[in-house]
Amino acid sequence: MASGPEESGRERIVQASSPSNDADKLAGDQALEERAQDMTSNEEIAAKARSKDLRPHRFQDYVGQRAVVDSISIAVMAAKKRGDTLDHALFHGPPGLGKTTISQIIARELDSQLIHTSGPALERPADVVGLLSNLKTGDVLFIDEIHRLSHAVEEYLYSAMEDFRVDFMTGAGAFAKSINLPLQPFTLIGSTTRAGMLSAPLRERFGLAYHLDFYSTEELARVVTRSAGILEVDVSESGAHEIARRSRGTPRISNRLLRRVRDFAEVRNSGTITDAVAAEAMEIEGVDALGLDRLDRLYLMTLSKNYQGGPAGIQALAATINEDQQTLEDVVEPFLLKIGFMIRTPQGRRTTADGFEHIGLPPRLDGPTGQGTLL
Numbered sequence: 001m002a003s004g005p006e007e008s009g010r011e012r013i014v015q016a017s018s019p020s021n022d023a024d025k026l027a028g029d030q031a032l033e034e035r036a037q038d039m040t041s042n043e044e045i046a047a048k049a050r051s052k053d054l055r056p057h058r059f060q061d062y063v064g065q066r067a068v069v070d071s072i073s074i075a076v077m078a079a080k081k082r083g084d085t086l087d088h089a090l091f092h093g094p095p096g097l098g099k100t101t102i103s104q105i106i107a108r109e110l111d112s113q114l115i116h117t118s119g120p121a122l123e124r125p126a127d128v129v130g131l132l133s134n135l136k137t138g139d140v141l142f143i144d145e146i147h148r149l150s151h152a153v154e155e156y157l158y159s160a161m162e163d164f165r166v167d168f169m170t171g172a173g174a175f176a177k178s179i180n181l182p183l184q185p186f187t188l189i190g191s192t193t194r195a196g197m198l199s200a201p202l203r204e205r206f207g208l209a210y211h212l213d214f215y216s217t218e219e220l221a222r223v224v225t226r227s228a229g230i231l232e233v234d235v236s237e238s239g240a241h242e243i244a245r246r247s248r249g250t251p252r253i254s255n256r257l258l259r260r261v262r263d264f265a266e267v268r269n270s271g272t273i274t275d276a277v278a279a280e281a282m283e284i285e286g287v288d289a290l291g292l293d294r295l296d297r298l299y300l301m302t303l304s305k306n307y308q309g310g311p312a313g314i315q316a317l318a319a320t321i322n323e324d325q326q327t328l329e330d331v332v333e334p335f336l337l338k339i340g341f342m343i344r345t346p347q348g349r350r351t352t353a354d355g356f357e358h359i360g361l362p363p364r365l366d367g368p369t370g371q372g373t374l375l
Ligand SMILES: Nc1ncnc2c1ncn2[C@@H]1O[C@H](COP(=O)(O)OP(=O)(O)OP(=O)(O)O)[C@@H](O)[C@H]1O
Pocket: 054, 055, 056, 061, 062, 063, 064, 065, 094, 095, 096, 097, 098, 099, 100, 101, 102, 191, 192, 193, 223, 251, 252, 253, 255
């Protein structure tokens, strides 16, 4: 049989490969195959993680915050009906209460594109002008930590929010020129843990402003049950309540604790989360019956013991605990204030009688009246 050029070609290749080359090729093929397998398993892991996204995507899945959801969903529906853009909206409140989540829901319910940025990321005026000029009609611009915008950047937002235009200068000296750039109508959503740090002109430009408050145990139990369903974890009603009770009124903490308790239940128990399993797992995590973690207790102990229950300044407390002042103000204090374990006075922070009791210290007898310090 006459061997065609193709066949001889193939033969040549086969001949050209020495035994050691063959081994190399095999090893190479194997590596490629393993890499391909790795990629699929990475993709699988990524897909799995995505499918276990715990963020609610629609208003009806957003647990609690009824007054806020009712108001904002009416504003969204009205804007859609009119074919108009939604007013600019501001969400403020402690970390982990759902500010980012509700902003994403709003964009989805409006069928709009969400552009996500943050105060510290918008360093120069050019950044914000670039971002604003690229917005399309109806886009939602989400600025996280909006209290951290620089003053120069903030000034560009004023005319952008009010009149959908920005004025900026190009060139320098004799070539300097003022440019007035019209923008497409858009909605700005700002999120902050520090509403007090926003300047009055910026705050006033939000047509809608909402404070998110801590969640009730009942609401957090619903968050836990919903998340357990997504994570395919078996949790009893009392187990969900136990996690909820220790979540410091915060859904992000509920979800984090649920994951830790799940690990514990899978390793030490049958996998089902009961109240006893949840309580044991959270004690190991250093989360006490009221949900206070190590930092909360360290704060309370320092204020109550080192400073005899205060009054103590936040800077002094931060230095003693060796913790960032902002973390104490944003994360630790709001919940301790909420449950009445401390108060803020013009002279400084003070522990209340309940606060002393929780850490097992006798209350001070020379405290001011009110809030139970004397009791
Ligand atoms: N109302 C809610 N219902 C169900 N889950 C919620 C709700 N609010 C928040 N969560 C869950 O808590 C997590 C944290 O919420 P989110 O990131 O929106 O908080 P945040 O207020 O933006 O916090 P930060 O101030 O730290 O940015 C979300 O991933 C979501 O799973």
